[in-house]
Amino acid sequence: MKRPARHLWLLLPALLVLAVAFLWPVGWLLSRAFTQPRPGLQNFVLLWQHPIYLRVVWNTILISAIATPITVLLGFPVAHAMTHGGPRTRRWLIFLVLVPFWTSLLVRSFATIILLQRHGPVNGTLRALGLIGQPLPLLHNLTGLLAGAVQVLLPFVIFPLYAAMLRIEPSLMQAAMTLGARPVRAFLRVYLPLTLPGLMTGATLVFISTLGYFVTPALLGGPRQLMVAQLIQDEIAQFGNWGVAGALSLVLLAATGALLWLLHRTVGLGAIAR
Amino acid sequence: MIRDAGAATTRRALLRGSAAAALGAAAGGLPRAFAAGSLSGKTVVFASWGGAYQEAQRASYCEPFAAATGARVVQDGPMNPAKFRAMIESGSPDWDVCDVTIDFLYNGIGDRLFEKIDTSIVDTKRIDPRFVNEYGIGCIVWSYNLGYSTATYPAGKEPKTWADLFDTRKFPGKRALNDEPVAALEIALLADGVAPAQLYPLDVDRALKKLDTIKSDTIFWTTNSQSQQLFVDGEVSLGVILNGRVYDAAKKGAPIALSWEQSIQSVDYLVVPRGSRNRAAAMQLIDTMTQPENQAKLANMIAYAPTNPAAFASIDPKVAPWLSTNPANVQRGFVIDAAYWRDHLKANTERWAAWKLG
Numbered sequence: 121m122k123r124p125a126r127h128l129w130l131l132l133p134a135l136l137v138l139a140v141a142f143l144w145p146v147g148w149l150l151s152r153a154f155t156q157p158r159p160g161l162q163n164f165v166l167l168w169q170h171p172i173y174l175r176v177v178w179n180t181i182l183i184s185a186i187a188t189p190i191t192v193l194l195g196f197p198v199a200h201a202m203t204h205g206g207p208r209t210r211r212w213l214i215f216l217v218l219v220p221f222w223t224s225l226l227v228r229s230f231a232t233i234i235l236l237q238r239h240g241p242v243n244g245t246l247r248a249l250g251l252i253g254q255p256l257p258l259l260h261n262l263t264g265l266l267a268g269a270v271q272v273l274l275p276f277v278i279f280p281l282y283a284a285m286l287r288i289e290p291s292l293m294q295a296a297m298t299l300g301a302r303p304v305r306a307f308l309r310v311y312l313p314l315t316l317p318g319l320m321t322g323a324t325l326v327f328i329s330t331l332g333y334f335v336t337p338a339l340l341g342g343p344r345q346l347m348v349a350q351l352i353q354d355e356i357a358q359f360g361n362w363g364v365a366g367a368l369s370l371v372l373l374a375a376t377g378a379l380l381w382l383l384h385r386t387v388g389l390g391a392i393a394r
Numbered sequence: 395m396i397r398d399a400g401a402a403t404t405r406r407a408l409l410r411g412s413a414a415a416a417l418g419a420a421a422g423g424l425p426r427a428f429a430a431g432s433l434s435g436k437t438v439v440f441a442s443w444g445g446a447y448q449e450a451q452r453a454s455y456c457e458p459f460a461a462a463t464g465a466r467v468v469q470d471g472p473m474n475p476a477k478f479r480a481m482i483e484s485g486s487p488d489w490d491v492c493d494v495t496i497d498f499l500y501n502g503i504g505d506r507l508f509e510k511i512d513t514s515i516v517d518t519k520r521i522d523p524r525f526v527n528e529y530g531i532g533c534i535v536w537s538y539n540l541g542y543s544t545a546t547y548p549a550g551k552e553p554k555t556w557a558d559l560f561d562t563r564k565f566p567g568k569r570a571l572n573d574e575p576v577a578a579l580e581i582a583l584l585a586d587g588v589a590p591a592q593l594y595p596l597d598v599d600r601a602l603k604k605l606d607t608i609k610s611d612t613i614f615w616t617t618n619s620q621s622q623q624l625f626v627d628g629e630v631s632l633g634v635i636l637n638g639r640v641y642d643a644a645k646k647g648a649p650i651a652l653s654w655e656q657s658i659q660s661v662d663y664l665v666v667p668r669g670s671r672n673r674a675a676a677m678q679l680i681d682t683m684t685q686p687e688n689q690a691k692l693a694n695m696i697a698y699a700p701t702n703p704a705a706f707a708s709i710d711p712k713v714a715p716w717l718s719t720n721p722a723n724v725q726r727g728f729v730i731d732a733a734y735w736r737d738h739l740k741a742n743t744e745r746w747a748a749w750k751l752g
Contacts, residue, residue: 172748179751238568239628259629260613338616343573343609343750351747359740360476 150373153366163367173351177371180348181379183262183337184330187269191277191326192319194270199281199318217275225272229339232268233259236340265341269330276329277322284318324380331376348372434464438675441471442493446696451493451533454692459682465675475501478667482507487667490676497739499530499663500732509666515677520684522719524729525701530663533683534698537657537718537727538577541570541625541635545649553632555655556585560608570624570633571605573614573750575742576735577658578605581634584656594731598742602749614750625650641697641716657727659718661701693717 153163167173202213220228235242236258243255258264288311296306334349341347348368355365440456442448448471456467470489475498481487494502502508508529511518518526525532542553546567553565559581571578580593582601613630615621622639624630626648640652664683666676682688689700690708699717700706706714706721714720718727735742 170744172744172751175751176747233623237627237629339620343612343614346747346750354743358743 149362149366150370151366152362153364153370156361156363156366163363164371166364167367167371173368174371176346176348176351177368177375179344179346180331180372181375183265183333183345183347184327186262187266187273187330188323188327190266191270191273192323195274195277195281195322196315196319198274199278199285202278202282203285217278220272221275225335228272229268229336232264232271232340236264236267259340261342262345265337265345268336268340269333272336273326273329276325277319280318280321280325281315282318284315284321288314320383324383327379328376331372430462431464433675433678436463436465436672436675437468438465438490438672438679439468439470439488440491440679441473441489442469444472447698448493450692450695450698453695454688455533455679455683458685458688459679462682463675463678465679467679478502478507479505482668485669486671487669489667490670490672491679492665492667493533493662494530494665496661496663496730496732497735499527499665500736502665503527503529504736507665507668509668509670509673509676511666511680512674512677515674516681517684520686520704521701522703522724525661525663527663530665531680531684532661532701533664533689534662534692535659535701535718536698537637537659538572538581538634539637539640539657540632540653540655541640541650542632542652543625543628543630543649544651545628546631552651552653554653556581557587559632559634560585560604562608562611565632567611567631568629568633569608569612570621570630570635571608571612571614572621572634573616575746576739577634577730578746579742580658580730581656590656590728594734596734596738596742598745602745605749637716637718638697641713654718654723654726657718657723659724659727659729661729 154161156163198213198217202210202217205213234240237243238255238259240258242258243252246252247255258267292310292314293306296310297303301309332349333347334353337345337347338350352365352368355361355368438459440451442451448469452467452469456469459465460467473492473494478487478489478492478494478498481489499508510528511531516531518531521531525535540553540556540559544552547553547565553559553561558565559569571581575598579596579598579601582604583593583596584590586600586604588597588600613624613633615624618636618639621633621635622643624633625635625640626643626646635652637652637657640650643650664680666673666680670676684702686700686702686704687708689702689705692698693700693705693709694713697713697716699719700709701719703719703721709717715722718724
């Protein structure tokens with residue numbers, strides 16, 4: 121359906137805020153990549169000559185690529201229960217998924233530390249049940265980082281999935297089964313493809329959010345979970361290297377763009393816009 | 395570099411304990427050569443790191459200075475290296491006296507950010523010569539120490555040296571290490587048998603090889619509160635931690651103690667930004683800081699160690715054992731080589747990141 125364009129001016133305030141609060145400062149930082157300390161490409165040459173920088177960018181992409189499917193797999197059943205459960209279940213689930221949104225990231229990270237530490241409740245319960253002898257190393261490694269990241273990111277995948285599932289005609293599954301498909305086949309061939317727009321939106325949001333993580337890896341991760349935001353922070357706060365920080369940001373931006381383009385070509389990002 | 399915002403929470407308790415001593419200190423010791431009220435009408439801007447630390451500095455340096463000279467001291471801050479540089483570039487700094495870390499002092503000398511200390515106004519002889527610089531006077535000292543859980547290692551079986559930190563057979567358990575090359579590389583080399591006098595320039599390869607031996611047993615901390623929490627929660631049994639944090643945790647009842655062996659000292663300096671409009675008055679404020687009663691007052695308030703050894707005469711005997719410059723502790727450690735770190739921080743930080751990932 122084509123909408124009349126005459127209400128487009130209503131976008132102006134939002135665009136203005138975006139321009140002043142986002143485009144201008146980000147553009148300023150990114151332009152530093154080419155101008156500081158001297159005009160030219162020396163910052164990119166430096167990133168290339170010191171392999172640590174690109175290794176950390178790669179590490180960041182890898183961690184995001186691990187966090188994304190885990191978040192989707194955990195979020196899918198929740199969205200499904202929200203869609204197909206009774207109104208009471210739905211209300212409770214929406215409430216429970218929203219609560220983390222109202223809590224500061226720092227508070228949630230410290231709560232995760234308390235839960236997962238050596239003498240914390242998770243290890244305590246497992247030991248009391250006799251399942252483990254020694255406390256499991258759940259913190260200051262990839263497990264800790266993922267635990268912290270996934271719980272924060274779940275709402276980003278649950279809500280788009282929920283929206284997509286609401287739009288699925290319930291009779292479609294019945295039709296598939298009437299036509300002889302077993303439930304698993306009906307789910308895989310009919311239901312799942314229809315959730316794809318929501319699923320891809322959620323996965324993209326999770327992936328991009330994880331790329332910029334800073335607090336969570338610093339508090340919950342270990343030495344191998346060094347992520348690019350930490351390097352950018354070091355370059356600015358410790359060394360005053362706005363140029364290198366800008367170049368690193370640009371590389372991350374370019375890598376993200378390239379990945380999204382790849383995703384668009386293979387899975388069809390157009391599904392999101394539907 | 396790490397900067398300890400310190401045993402901030404202990405301030406109120408200590409304030410009460412030292413109120414009487416403080417009253418005595420404020421009254422005594424007029425700075426030499428200044429007539430009372432000689433600076434009345436003048437305003438001096440003092441910038442530091444905010445919080446309990448600056449509050450203690452206000453009470454211990456600025457108030458006695460104002461009382462003696464009649465000058466008004468305005469508190470500002472927080473100190474920020476980028477802001478400091480921008481002020482100097484503008485040609486007329488807003489600040490007259492500023493508290494800076496040792497690494498900024500050495501960086502700033504190269505970039506001509508500070509006025510030379512006027513030794514005709516500041517009596518530098520009061521200060522331990524190791525904490526006197528041509529461009530800044532040390533006001534407090536803190537240190538990287540070996541901390542350990544007294545629950546895991548009872549008296550007689552406690553770790554004492556950095557070599558013990560790397561001895562996972564004799565001292566099993568998780569370790570804490572600051573997540574930056576500063577001090578961590580020195581500690582690895584000391585543990586590997588390098589004498590403090592032979593440390594610099596650091597043999598980074600050797601240090602990282604030594605660190606490899608405890609890497610899988612180590613939890614890295616990025617903030618001082620995190621280091622304290624790791625010990626309090628029993629996540630680690632021993633490790634690198636700042637002395638002020640052990641003091642704070644122990645005061646709150648945590649089973650924690652520290653060793654002073656080979657402790658690595660760091661210093662905060664008072665400097666005068668180049669181009670200060672109140673240079674002479676600023677120097678007088680720094681001179682007030684060097685006086686033993688004023689340094690003792692600050693140590694009693696916030697447990698940062700004095701640079702004037704005579705201050706210990708007025709320091710609470712409950713606080714004194716925790717201070718890096720206590721005569722019993724100071725000779726067992728050494729001051730970090732800030733000139734080395736000025737030239738190698740960037741390269742070593744890159745190598746540190748690569749080592750962590752490797």
